[in-house]
Amino acid sequence: MIETRNLTFGxxxxxxxxxxxxxxxxxENSIYGLLGQxxxxxxxxxxxxxxxYRPTVDDLxxxxxxxxxGENIAERQISTLEKIYFLPDEFELPEVSLKQYxxxxxxxxxxxxxxxxxxxxREFGISEGVVLNRLSLGQRKKxxxxxxxxxxxxxxxxxxxxxxLDIPSKSIFRKMVARCMGEDQTIIISTHLVHDVEGLFDxxxxxxxxxxxxxxxMADIAEKYTFEYRSLGDVDDNVIxxxxxxxxxxxxxxxxxxxxxxxxxxxxxxxxxxxxxxx
Amino acid sequence: MTQFNRNRFLRLLKNDFLLxxxxxxxxxxxxxxxxxxxxxxxxxGFVGADSIAGLNTDITKAPESLKKFLAFFTHENVxxxxxxxxxxxxxxxxxxxxxxxRVFANLQDRKQEIDFLTLxxxxxxKWSSRVAYVSLISLAGLVAHSLGYAISLLVIYPFNxxxxxESLALYGSSGVLExxxxxxxxxxxxxxxxxxxxxxxxxxxxWAGTRFRRNAWLxxxxxxxxxxxxxxxxxxxxxxxxxATSGVFDHVSDSGIIFTEIVNSVMRISVVLMGxxxxxxxxxxxxxxxxxxxxxxxxxx
Numbered sequence: 001m002i003e004t005r006n007l008t009f010g011x012x013x014x015x016x017x018x019x020x021x022x023x024x025x026x027x028e029n030s031i032y033g034l035l036g037q038x039x040x041x042x043x044x045x046x047x048x049x050x051x052x053y054r055p056t057v058d059d060l061x062x063x064x065x066x067x068x069x070g071e072n073i074a075e076r077q078i079s080t081l082e083k084i085y086f087l088p089d090e091f092e093l094p095e096v097s098l099k100q101y102x103x104x105x106x107x108x109x110x111x112x113x114x115x116x117x118x119x120x121x122r123e124f125g126i127s128e129g130v131v132l133n134r135l136s137l138g139q140r141k142k143x144x145x146x147x148x149x150x151x152x153x154x155x156x157x158x159x160x161x162x163x164x165l166d167i168p169s170k171s172i173f174r175k176m177v178a179r180c181m182g183e184d185q186t187i188i189i190s191t192h193l194v195h196d197v198e199g200l201f202d203x204x205x206x207x208x209x210x211x212x213x214x215x216x217x218m219a220d221i222a223e224k225y226t227f228e229y230r231s232l233g234d235v236d237d238n239v240i241x242x243x244x245x246x247x248x249x250x251x252x253x254x255x256x257x258x259x260x261x262x263x264x265x266x267x268x269x270x271x272x273x274x275x276x277x278x279x
Numbered sequence: 280m281t282q283f284n285r286n287r288f289l290r291l292l293k294n295d296f297l298l299x300x301x302x303x304x305x306x307x308x309x310x311x312x313x314x315x316x317x318x319x320x321x322x323x324g325f326v327g328a329d330s331i332a333g334l335n336t337d338i339t340k341a342p343e344s345l346k347k348f349l350a351f352f353t354h355e356n357v358x359x360x361x362x363x364x365x366x367x368x369x370x371x372x373x374x375x376x377x378x379x380x381r382v383f384a385n386l387q388d389r390k391q392e393i394d395f396l397t398l399x400x401x402x403x404x405k406w407s408s409r410v411a412y413v414s415l416i417s418l419a420g421l422v423a424h425s426l427g428y429a430i431s432l433l434v435i436y437p438f439n440x441x442x443x444x445e446s447l448a449l450y451g452s453s454g455v456l457e458x459x460x461x462x463x464x465x466x467x468x469x470x471x472x473x474x475x476x477x478x479x480x481x482x483x484x485x486w487a488g489t490r491f492r493r494n495a496w497l498x499x500x501x502x503x504x505x506x507x508x509x510x511x512x513x514x515x516x517x518x519x520x521x522x523a524t525s526g527v528f529d530h531v532s533d534s535g536i537i538f539t540e541i542v543n544s545v546m547r548i549s550v551v552l553m554g555x556x557x558x559x560x561x562x563x564x565x566x567x568x569x570x571x572x573x574x575x576x577x578x579x580x
Contacts, residue, residue: 050397078282081399092390094298104294108287108399 002026002049002155002186007064009048010056017210018044021058024205024212026186031177031200034190035270036207042190043089045207046157049188050086051076068155082110085153087144089160093132098143101132111152116180120146123172137164145173149180157188162196170196194267204266206273214273218264225278226255227265241272252278283407287400291408294398295382306375307419314423319430372477375416376484377500382412383488386574396574406489406571410564413485417477468550476553482560486567514548 004024010017018041026032036042047053048066051073055064066073071080096104098121106112121128124142135143141164148156162170177200181187191197204221206214225240229248241252250268255261272278296303385391395405491498 047393052393052396076402078284078287078399078401081397084397084399086393086397088390088393090390091394092388096297100297104290104297105398107290 001028001067001069003067004045004048005065005067006058006062007048007066008056008058008062009044009053009064017056019048020210022064022210022212024215026188026205027203028186029184030186030202030217031181032186032188033194033197033201033204033266034188034207035194035204035266036190036192037274038192040207041210042192042207043159046086046159046188046190049073049157050084051080052086083154085109085148085151085156087148087156087158087161089163091140091144093135093140093143095131095133097128098126098130098132099128102128102147105147106150109151109153113150113152116152117146117150120149120176120180123176124169138166138169141165142169145176149176152180152182152185154184155186155188157190159190160192161189162191162193165196174200194270198266201266204269206270208274213279221269222261222264224255225264225269226253226259227251227262227268228253241268241275241277243268243271282401283403284400288404288408288411291398291400291405292411295408295412299382302378302381303415306378307415310372310375310416311419311423314420315426315430372416372420373480373503376413376481379413379416380484380488381493382409384493386489387493392574402572403568406568409488410485413488414481417474417481420477421474469546472550472553475557479553479555479557479560482564482567483556486560486563486570489567489570510552518544 002025004022007019007022007024008017009019009022022045034042034045044053048055049068051066054074055066057063068080068083071077073080094101102114102117106114106117118128121143124146126139126142126146130139130143132140132143141161145158145161148158162173165173174197177187177189189197189200201218203217204214205212228251229245230239230242230251231248235242235249235251238253239251240254242249244250250265252265252268252272269278385395398405487498487502
């Protein structure tokens, strides 16, 4: 489990804090969607969870912490680092072949699966002979997504993984994550392209205004709200949020007791949260 | 407690080696080849010079081609080779060290730094692997140096049974220094001090690598140049003042003795400076590790 306790963080030289006293719990065996607008702090939160950044001392002189299975990540214990793989949004790859890269890096991850790596590459249509720094952005993403999943680390964090992927690859990515996810794994996917990963998440965390405004399971959201398309005249007081769309007005309303659950329209839900219609 | 795992350390070393393999192979190839060639020639050269002077070496049993080869090594030629060899090996040694510290450049670039910092290994393992990586140059130089002598020894030995002792003296540079009139501690300790100063230089550059990262070579070169100029100016000034005030040469009319005095003074200063570089390196090395550990904190910028 990942916990942030009383986490405050601000970049050096900036008065504005990215997070102030953030408390968050990420449960095991789930795929989390970390959502937020640009600049909401998604990447910063992932970096803090990786121990790349250190929490800032708050006004009262307290330092928050990020705990991975009870261990403070700031201590960078090897037992903690071994549990985590972080795939950043932007990365550089060295001038080596993929085969060499696997030789260099796979040994660091004790559960690394070559079979999974090969399957993933095959699905993405990438051969092992490619030289990494000559690949396009999308191809690099495909290689690193394949590698990240093949590490089989207990906690896998991906920052904007669908950025740069073509449309068929986004679909492959969703299937791949679902297929490769182990029983004891937690996957955190940070994105602002909600539509790309819809249907993949078990939980969503939404960041806004320097804090976590939603941390809920998809099941809870589906139980609590009804997502449907309605005509303009059909929008009643029960509707919490509405947006015009080609199919009519996309609406969110409170789920009446015993009513049938509807599939969660995550993009709509996200917009409702950002517009403070859902708290 | 900081953990150290040999396998992870070796994996990190392999990682750095593969990422920089072209550079490493060129540097190692050049420095090993150069030092090997120079010291093989020097090894042959002293035997050649010795035989020309009619001293201990008897190469009458040697083949004609070897005799002709050794005849090239007159006393002047040998001294020229040795001087060139010393300068060349210093310059290449320093240049190689500086280039090798470029391994720390990935701590300058945010993307590369994240890639490195998130590798599951302890700070001690990561830092030690880089120390080992930079130290490869010293090792290569030492191996090439020893190999050069060993080769010359093996070729000459059948024709000169007294060569082994001479070679060992030569290996320690004491033979050469004795010819220059250098005596005592400086004569016996010169070569060990050269090695020690290389180790010191390596430690200083490892610190510079963690401190200046991508620009380590530039700042280190500038600092080195600055220190060299300061030492040169103050050294010359100090020596001038010493000579003027002590009257050390007032009663000396033999220019040979004056030369010997100057050489001895220079050697003493060199040995002190080499020892100093080692001490400075020893002080800076733990600081390098501390700074390396603080990288995570500096990411907050």
